[in-house]
Amino acid sequence: MTPAVKAAEKAGVAFRTHSYQADPQAPSYGLEAAEALGLPVEQVFKTLLAMVDERPQVAMVPVHKQLDLKALAKAAGGKKAAMADAAVAQRLTGYVLGGISPLGQKKRLPLWLDHSAQSQGVLYMSGGRRGLEIEMAPVDLLALTGGRLAPLAR
Numbered sequence: 506m507t508p509a510v511k512a513a514e515k516a517g518v519a520f521r522t523h524s525y526q527a528d529p530q531a532p533s534y535g536l537e538a539a540e541a542l543g544l545p546v547e548q549v550f551k552t553l554l555a556m557v558d559e560r561p562q563v564a565m566v567p568v569h570k571q572l573d574l575k576a577l578a579k580a581a582g583g584k585k586a587a588m589a590d591a592a593v594a595q596r597l598t599g600y601v602l603g604g605i606s607p608l609g610q611k612k613r614l615p616l617w618l619d620h621s622a623q624s625q626g627v628l629y630m631s632g633g634r635r636g637l638e639i640e641m642a643p644v645d646l647l648a649l650t651g652g653r654l655a656p657l658a659r
Contacts, residue, residue: 507606507609507632507633507634507637508599508606508608508609508610508633509600509606509607509608509609509631509632509633509639510522510608510609510632510633510637510639511609512608512609512649513608513639513641513649516645516648516649518641518642518645518648518649519641519642519645520639520640520641520645521639521640522632522637522638522639522640523542523629523637523638523639523640524636524637524638525538525541525542525636525638526541526636527541527603527635527636529635531603533568534551534602534603534604534631534635535549535550535551535568536549536568536569538568538629538631538638539568539569539629542629542638544629546567546568546569547567547569547621547625548567548625548627548628548629549567549568549628549629549630549638550565550566550567550568550618550619550622550628550629550630551565551566551567551568551630551631552564552565552605552606552607552630552631553565553566553572553588553594553605554588554589554593554594554597554598554605554614555572555574555577555586555587555588555589556586556587556588556589556593557577557578557581557583557585557586558578558583558584558585558586560581560583560615561589561593561597561614561615562577562581562586562614562615562616562617563598563607563610563614563615563616563617563650563652564577564616564617564619564657565607565616565617565618565619565622565630565652565657566619566657566658567619567621567658570619570658570659571658571659572588572657572658572659573656573657573658573659574586574587574588576655576656576657576659577617577655577657580617580653580655580656580657581615581617597610597611597612597614598610598611598614599611600631600633600634601634601635603631603635604631604632604633604634604635604637605631606630606631606632606633606639607630607646607650607652608630608633608639608646608649608650609633613650613651615651615652616647616650616651616652616653617652617653617654617655617657618643618646618647618652618653618654618655618657619654619655619656619657619658620654620655620656620657621658622643622646622654623643623654625643626642627640627641627642627643628640628641628642628643628646630646
């Protein structure tokens with residue numbers, strides 16, 4: 506059991522886990538998850554770590570879209586955003602790339618969820634390892650993480 510699953514269990518919110526055989530050579534872990542589980546790409550979100558004015562921020566966007574760094578900087582009240590180095594992302598979250606979950610991170614970091622999530626009844630996110638997705642209502646994810654909605658995807 507991953508820290509993400511433990512965090513969801515501890516919070517007592519409704520969630521489900523979904524497993525699939527992850528391919529370590531997959532070019533996109535998020536798109537691979539959507540395809541393997543037969544899910545619409547609009548409901549599967551990737552969790553990214555970016556630095557806004559040198560402050561780490563977690564951003565979640567649908568797997569078929571890209572993170573708009575200018576939009577993230579604006580949402581976070583900063584001037585400049587850049588993707589965090591892979592080693593930094595892994596160290597700060599406690600998860601490997603492709604398995605970074607917004608839940609159960611080493612330290613709670615500010616979370617920004619693309620506003621498109623509010624039109625979804627549920628969304629799917631990494632469960633803390635490649636090949637494991639957590640299904641949860643966006644409102645529950647925001648409540649668990651203290652996250653906020655913002656237009657982030659392009």
